Amino acid sequence: MGVYELSGAGSLKTGRTLYTSMNAGNQYGAMVPIASAVGNGTSTSAIVFSNIPQIYQDLYLVIYSLQSGAGSLIIDNFNLDGNANSNRSYTKLQGDGTSATSARVANAATISLTPGYSTGSSTIPTTAAIHILNYANTSAYKTILSRVAADANGSGTTFLNVGMWASTSALTAFQISTGSANYFTVNALITLYGIRAVSS
Numbered sequence: 001m002g003v004y005e006l007s008g009a010g011s012l013k014t015g016r017t018l019y020t021s022m023n024a025g026n027q028y029g030a031m032v033p034i035a036s037a038v039g040n041g042t043s044t045s046a047i048v049f050s051n052i053p054q055i056y057q058d059l060y061l062v063i064y065s066l067q068s069g070a071g072s073l074i075i076d077n078f079n080l081d082g083n084a085n086s087n088r089s090y091t092k093l094q095g096d097g098t099s100a101t102s103a104r105v106a107n108a109a110t111i112s113l114t115p116g117y118s119t120g121s122s123t124i125p126t127t128a129a130i131h132i133l134n135y136a137n138t139s140a141y142k143t144i145l146s147r148v149a150a151d152a153n154g155s156g157t158t159f160l161n162v163g164m165w166a167s168t169s170a171l172t173a174f175q176i177s178t179g180s181a182n183y184f185t186v187n188a189l190i191t192l193y194g195i196r197a198v199s200s
Helices: none
Strands: 031-038 046-049 058-065 074-076 088-095 100-108 126-132 142-150 157-165 174-177 189-195
Touching (some): 031 046
Antiparallel strands (some): 031 189, 074 174, 088 157, 126 142, 142 157
16 A cells, blocks of 8 residues: 655645655655664664764654663763763653652753663663654754653553753764663664654
């Protein structure tokens, strides 16, 4: 089954052009894979995405993380600055089915997507969806929305985070890490997508 291009009013455009995928025909609003990475099973505790194309509206990172041991999930090293700047902040909501908590962290060097909680193991996966808005904008700070779930066989924890990178620089690189000496196993998969702007 193909995908038909719609007009801005929601009707089919003249000619009913049939596309076999959402990436065909330069479709606006499509989610386009940029790069993927996997753990190497021995030492990779941080995966860097660099030379990010500046042609999309937003970035979307999807993570399926199996780790060698317990650790956090962290996004940092924006534009490969080595976390030398304390211009990151985040607000978290956390729930485990029994209780819920919230917290605010300001003037941080990194953004923890699972603050105060060890999510990783070699058998219990952590899944995450991270939305980086207006990453190429050079007149606004960058907002990072994330949803993370650690399924501990019925006793897991879920996180909702709003992060901020207080920089007007275009985002060209960042890394995702376990925040510890533990590494991503060979089963871990991390994929970065670009989201095209909506056509007027």
